[in-house]
Amino acid sequence: MSDQQTETRSELPDSHPPVVSRAEWDEAWQQLLVKEKAATRARDALAAERRRMPWLAVEKDYAFDGPEGKASLLDLFGGRRQLIVYRAFHEDGVFGWPDHACPGCSMVADQVAHLAHLNARDTTLVFVSRAPQADIARLQARMGWGHIPWFTVTDGFDKDFGVDEWHGHNVFIRDGSRIYRTYFVNSRGDEQMGGTWNYLDITPLGRQEEWENSPEGYPQTPTYKWWKWHDSYVEGAVPDKKWVEVSDAGEAAFRDSL
Structure with a gap:
């Protein structure tokens, strides 16, 4: 056999699934779809249970530095009812400093969808880090993250809410000036974050659509x-x-x- 006739060796692992007919492929897909729909319903049920979690009153005042100066936790809501705070590691001593944030936290930032959709559901998303504002602004400009409100932690907020040593999302709701912690997710739970629906699913009010199983009187459209x-x-x-x-x-x- 000439060199031109030599069969090209497959780059796929030998253990790849079998190649089948269209009918067999459709049957396999339908079988898997049954399990995927069950997983979706289980996820919806979990979100409904999450909306019924008890709330924890935030009794301390917390201070942050922001692009426009000092800000309180209440200020971070931006006038909206719900707040999601992601603790991103960008500070001295973190791998990548000062040019980059933590690679994992950077992956999370790269996933963030357009915030107008969250805002339309009365929800604000912000990032917080220990880095000074000048370093955060430089990072946002370099990485294209200027659309994400990003504040500097100046006190014990990160320790009090379980994000002093590892990344995580804390969720809050306010009643006037009273603030309550409603949920927390970190580690692999952060991997699903970034999309509008996944963010809303961790909030106390949810997606606020009529099909959701929410407590009586919750806003729904x-x-x-x-x-x-x-x-x-x-x-x-x-x-x-x-x-x-x-x-x-x-x-x-x-x-x-x-």
């Missing part, structure tokens, strides 16, 4: 109707008539999948 282009959220705006028609059809399919 029709499924899909609040969705907009990220540059089109206007307070009090009526959903576009055409989008209502499209989303009605999508909602019917969504309910059939529950």
Whole structure:
């Protein structure tokens, strides 16, 4: 056999799954889909249970440095009802300093979706680190993270909320000026963060859609109707008539999948 006729060796591992017909592939996919739908329903049930977790009152005052100066924990809400605080490691002594933040925390930052959608659900996401604001601003400019509100921890906030030695998301809700801690997730739980729905699923009010199993009186709106282009959220705006028609059809399919 000539060199031109030599068979190219596969770069795939010998243990890869078998190659099958379309019918066999469809059957295998349908079998797996049953388990995936069960996992989705279990995830929804877990989120419903999360919305019923007891709350912990925040009794201490915490101070942060921000782009506009000093800020309290209440200020971090940005006037919204819910707050998600991610502790990112960017400080002296952390691998990558001062040019980069922790590689894992940087992966989390790279996943963050457009925040207009979270904001539309009365929810604010912020990052906090020990680095001074000048270093944070330089990092944001280098890595394209300027859209993420990022504050400097100046006191014991990180230790009090379990993020002094490892990254994590703390979730808060406020009633006027009273603040409550409602949830905490870290380690591999952080891997799912970044998308709007996953963020909302860890908040006490959830996605705030009618299909969710939430306590009586929680804010809920029709499924899909609040969705907009990220540059089109206007307070009090009526959903576009055409989008209502499209989303009605999508909602019917969504309910059939529950």
